[in-house]
Amino acid sequence: MTQRYAVILAAGQGTRMKSKLYKVLHPVMGKPMVQHVIDQLTPAKLDSIITVVGFGAESVSEQIGNQSAYVVQKEQLGTAHAVQQAEDILKDKQGTTLVVCGDTPLITHDTYQALIEFHERNEAKATVLTTNVSEPTGYGRIVRDADGHVERIVEHKDASNEERLLTEINTGTYCFDNAALWKAIQDVSNDNAQGEYYLPDVVEILKDKGEKIGAYMTPDPDETLGVNDRAALAEAEKVMKKRLNHMHMKNGVAIIDPDHTYIEPDVVIEADAVIQPGTIIRGKSVIHADAQIGPHTEIIDCEIDEGAVVTHSVAKNSRIGKRVQIGPYAHIRPEADIANDAKIGNFVEVKKATIGEKSKVSHLSYIGDAHVGSQVNIGCGTITVNYDGKNKFLTTIEDDAFIGCNSNLIAPVTIGKGSYVAAGSTINKHVPEDSLAIAREKQTNKEGYAAKIKNRQKD
Structure with a gap:
């Protein structure tokens, strides 16, 4: 030869x-x-x-x-x-x-x-x-x-x-x-x-x-095309984007608006995935069959399994399981592993955390450096307090736990299987299995005190 x-x-x-x-x-x-x-x-x-x-x-x-x-x-x-x-x-x-x-x-x-x-x-x-x-x-x-x-x-x-x-x-x-x-x-x-x-x-x-x-x-x-200036660089980008999108569509991927979809060359997308307008998929991401990505979503070096839906969100260097629902406006940061049928809702940030099957973090929460079991419900405004200014610590939430709204879980801490955390609690001690944890100030009502404040403001 x-x-x-x-x-x-x-x-x-x-x-x-x-x-x-x-x-x-x-x-x-x-x-x-x-x-x-x-x-x-x-x-x-x-x-x-x-x-x-x-x-x-x-x-x-x-x-x-x-x-x-x-x-x-x-x-x-x-x-x-x-x-x-x-x-x-x-x-x-x-x-x-x-x-x-x-x-x-x-x-x-x-x-x-x-x-x-x-x-x-x-x-x-x-x-x-x-x-x-x-x-x-x-x-x-x-x-x-x-x-x-x-x-x-x-x-x-x-x-x-x-x-x-x-x-x-x-x-x-x-x-x-x-x-x-x-x-x-x-x-x-x-x-x-x-x-x-x-x-x-x-x-x-x-x-x-x-x-x-x-x-x-x-x-x-x-x-x-030879690229000698920024204009030619933009033209090359346009040509390659069109070529790559055409390849994916020929392979059975539904790209709703190819002119406004950006898929880098090392991305793998299986047939019957749906890519909505405004979506950017980068790196070595893998999108499995029947997943729906977008609109206006950025995926970087992620594996997204069959039937998952990610909308108006950003995900990087993470794994997203089958039929997972993410967004709108969620941020999946590196080393997240979200198991099948879980839900990550609007304005939720997940970082270096595992979320178990059928668990829900529906809105306005930060889950970082955490192991969350299956069928856990995490209420609105929950924070895993993982950083003391020098070191980061792990929060563990075991299967079937229920975390009430506006709870702070100060790591390292474990919420036992089947336990409840009352809304508004700040938890800094382990919660045993099947327990109710309440950690908040007792409510005090001072009757008539609001009227005194209002009268003082008039003076």
């Missing part, structure tokens, strides 16, 4: 982004652009990937990790110069080298695979990935001869007026015969408007030597 390699060009600082963040690390749908490129290259089973980095090299390697080897382009002298930085790793190898840009996050694995196979099938020395666009300004143009073969690639700045009318563009992605690449790249000159060493010149050099040059045209110009 032919050996295959990839070189990712990721050394540009990206000054047009006007950002302190290294260009290829700007996220599209929650994931850095260069990570999208790596993820789409990985299924091609390449023998090695080399990423060319420059300014911000450490932050790129922190993101990609051991998914790639790295070489540094200390001076930004053009794309051919960038590729040359990988020469020491690849120059003695045989096979196919794919050169891609780290700021093209929309190119799919299918396109990379089709380009490689087209290149190898045609036994070309170089193959260019091209596409047709309605507005080609800024892109290199593909100049073909009378027979339709690639004659040369001309950069926009160096193109004649006639050449600038061409709409077939160079996407900046190439396949090369590896040995031919390193031989031809030595002859690239910087005699051009920018004084740079252009990688497309390698194609022209190979053609002048009589080598076979190919061009594979992708029918979808959107996927070849």
Whole structure:
């Protein structure tokens, strides 16, 4: 089998982004652009990937990790110069080298695979990935001869007026015969408007030597979008959002308003889940069948089981069981585990707590650092007082307990199975099983005292 390699060009600082963040690390749908490129290259089973980095090299390697080897382009002298930085790793190898840009996050694995196979099938020395666009300004143009073969690639700045009318563009992605690449790249000159060493010149050099040059045209110009500024970044986000939502709908997910639904690429959603408008689902969340998410809900790194309903709420790094009802306006913070058929109502915050089956926290409560058993009812305004300013402590509420409204449970404390806590109580001692705990001041009525206060206010 032919050996295959990839070189990712990721050394540009990206000054047009006007950002302190290294260009290829700007996220599209929650994931850095260069990570999208790596993820789409990985299924091609390449023998090695080399990423060319420059300014911000450490932050790129922190993101990609051991998914790639790295070489540094200390001076930004053009794309051919960038590729040359990988020469020491690849120059003695045989096979196919794919050169891609780290700021093209929309190119799919299918396109990379089709380009490689087209290149190898045609036994070309170089193959260019091209596409047709309605507005080609800024892109290199593909100049073909009378027979339709690639004659040369001309950069926009160096193109004649006639050449600038061409709409077939160079996407900046190439396949090369590896040995031919390193031989031809030595002859690239910087005699051009920018004084740079252009990688497309390698194609022209190979053609002048009589080598076979190919061009594979992708029918979808959107996927070849290169991101050089914030406007292009927003456009890439829009394209990928549409692509991902379309994929989920094809798989049986009901997305009520795809234009106003944001689902990141690593999210898994099963068929018959319903996603309402204004919903954002991030990270590695898993949404099971028949769950209903939204409207206006954010889910981050959560597993939400079958038939659960989460509306107008935020949930992060938690597990939500079957048929759970959450919201509106609930906040499920990290490490919550909410069991089947439980209910978390409006203006309830749950953090690092387990909520047992069929238990209810219906409104206006904070349940943090707690173990709540099954069929527990927690009344409005209940607080697990878990923090003393230095340490956090556990509250345990056992099965079938009933917590009255406006109760403070000062941890560490246990409410025994089947016990009641009277409304308005502040509990700081363990409550035995099947007990009633009352911890509040005895009510005192001073008859006529309100009239005295009113008369005093008149004076």
